[in-house]
Amino acid sequence: MSYLSHADLGGKPCSDAIVPEPEGELFHAGWEPRALALTLAMGATGAWNIDMSRSARETLPDYAERSYYAIWLAALENMLLERGLVRPDELEAGRALHPSAPVARVLRAADVPTVLAAGSPTERATGTPPRFATGDRVRTRAARVDHHTRLPAYAQDKLGTVERVLGVHVFADSHAQGRGADPRWLYTVVFDARELWGDAAHAGSAVSIDAWEPYLEPAA
Amino acid sequence: MELRVRALETVLAQKGYIDPPALDVLIDTYQTKIGPRNGARVVARAWVDPAFREWLLRDATAAIASLGYTGRQGEHIVAVANSPQQHHMVVCTLCSCYPWPVLGLPPTWYKSAPYRSRAVKDPRGVLAEFGVTLPDSTPIRVWDSTAEVRYLVIPERPAGTEGLDEAALAELVTRDSMIGTGLARSPQARS
Numbered sequence: 001m002s003y004l005s006h007a008d009l010g011g012k013p014c015s016d017a018i019v020p021e022p023e024g025e026l027f028h029a030g031w032e033p034r035a036l037a038l039t040l041a042m043g044a045t046g047a048w049n050i051d052m053s054r055s056a057r058e059t060l061p062d063y064a065e066r067s068y069y070a071i072w073l074a075a076l077e078n079m080l081l082e083r084g085l086v087r088p089d090e091l092e093a094g095r096a097l098h099p100s101a102p103v104a105r106v107l108r109a110a111d112v113p114t115v116l117a118a119g120s121p122t123e124r125a126t127g128t129p130p131r132f133a134t135g136d137r138v139r140t141r142a143a144r145v146d147h148h149t150r151l152p153a154y155a156q157d158k159l160g161t162v163e164r165v166l167g168v169h170v171f172a173d174s175h176a177q178g179r180g181a182d183p184r185w186l187y188t189v190v191f192d193a194r195e196l197w198g199d200a201a202h203a204g205s206a207v208s209i210d211a212w213e214p215y216l217e218p219a220a
Numbered sequence: 221m222e223l224r225v226r227a228l229e230t231v232l233a234q235k236g237y238i239d240p241p242a243l244d245v246l247i248d249t250y251q252t253k254i255g256p257r258n259g260a261r262v263v264a265r266a267w268v269d270p271a272f273r274e275w276l277l278r279d280a281t282a283a284i285a286s287l288g289y290t291g292r293q294g295e296h297i298v299a300v301a302n303s304p305q306q307h308h309m310v311v312c313t314l315c316s317c318y319p320w321p322v323l324g325l326p327p328t329w330y331k332s333a334p335y336r337s338r339a340v341k342d343p344r345g346v347l348a349e350f351g352v353t354l355p356d357s358t359p360i361r362v363w364d365s366t367a368e369v370r371y372l373v374i375p376e377r378p379a380g381t382e383g384l385d386e387a388a389l390a391e392l393v394t395r396d397s398m399i400g401t402g403l404a405r406s407p408q409a410r411s
Binding site for chain 2: 012013018020025028033034036037042064068073091094100108113115117123150151166169188196197202207211212
């Protein structure tokens with residue numbers, strides 16, 4: 001195992017207070033909106049996909065020490081460098097020193113409203129029928145995997161119930177690894193809080209995740 | 221950081237990967253056009269129009285699109301309604317997934333470790349930190365946004381709002397009430 005996510009925080013010990021924030025207070029430094037916009041604009045070039053971005057962020061060794069936009073910025077720089085779109089001496093110099101690499105698209109100002117309004121839907125046409133139906137009891141994957149995944153650690157090897165069949169969606173695990181969309185059935189799976197956290201958890205409370213079919217097996 | 225981001229922007233612009241005016245449009249969009257007032261209008265409509273509420277609960281993506289809110293980070297939306305019998309709250313334990321077309325950019329706490337770690341394990345404790353105390357008998361459902369479906373909570377309509385029109389009702393709908401970490405304001409508390 002060499003892949004390590006530092007972002008899988010559900011249920012982990014953390015005693016820091018939640019710091020409230022008024023509505024409309026979006027940024028806390030002048031560079032944050034620029035980092036956001038650079039990330040969105042570079043995402044629009046098609047040089048990588050959103051699951052690759054998440055993977056680049058969650059594997060930053062100093063993830064826990066960085067603010068969220070600092071995470072985004074570091075991941076953006078890493079993805080640019082890894083793909084040879086930018087070289088280290090250019091970041092150092094603050095200007096272009098080498099020829100550009102081709103990108104599929106450049107997001108123009110006039111196109112921003114249309115591009116944002118369209119988004120990137122992940123639902124795909126259904127081919128095979130779903131393996132599970134609403135009400136089915138399922139057990140989530142127990143094994144750790146050596147790549148980006150969206151099954152949180154707290155929900156591994158747990159018994160849950162399929163609550164909703166969400167259609168066939170781009171499979172994050174494959175997409176993040178550059179293996180294409182690999183669409184799979186997606187389900188909302190709900191767990192009793194006591195299944196996840198033990199008998200001390202509040203009776204009647206529940207947690208759900210959205211799980212792709214490869215995360216699930218029929219409950220024995 | 222300011223210098224580092226400016227340097228990166230200059231490099232990317234000189235290399236022709238980005239169009240700098242597009243950055244300004246992106247920022248302006250999330251500062252002035254796409255934010256929680258969009259979601260508040262969706263909730264207010266659901267409070268006054270039972271057919272819309274039913275549509276919202278059945279196919280939120282389409283119902284919300286009918287009010288003009290679509291796209292990035294809201295391509296697939298599910299709406300869930302709070303009631304005395306069931307409280308819902310939303311988290312993304314793995315990153316910061318959030319329904320942008322209706323709520324805009326997530327607040328810092330939503331993206332930070334304390335909320336992401338505790339919301340799934342101790343939702344009652346988290347709600348208490350937000351000043352929300354529910355009856356012990358009210359079950360809590362936490363929705364962890366682990367795929368590309370985004371969740372919008374429809375808070376309960378506060379008592380004493382029978383005479384208010386949709387616009388006035390929307391003013392009672394807070395961002396946090398649509399994440400499930402708050403309740404809609406009562407009309408007396410308006411200021």
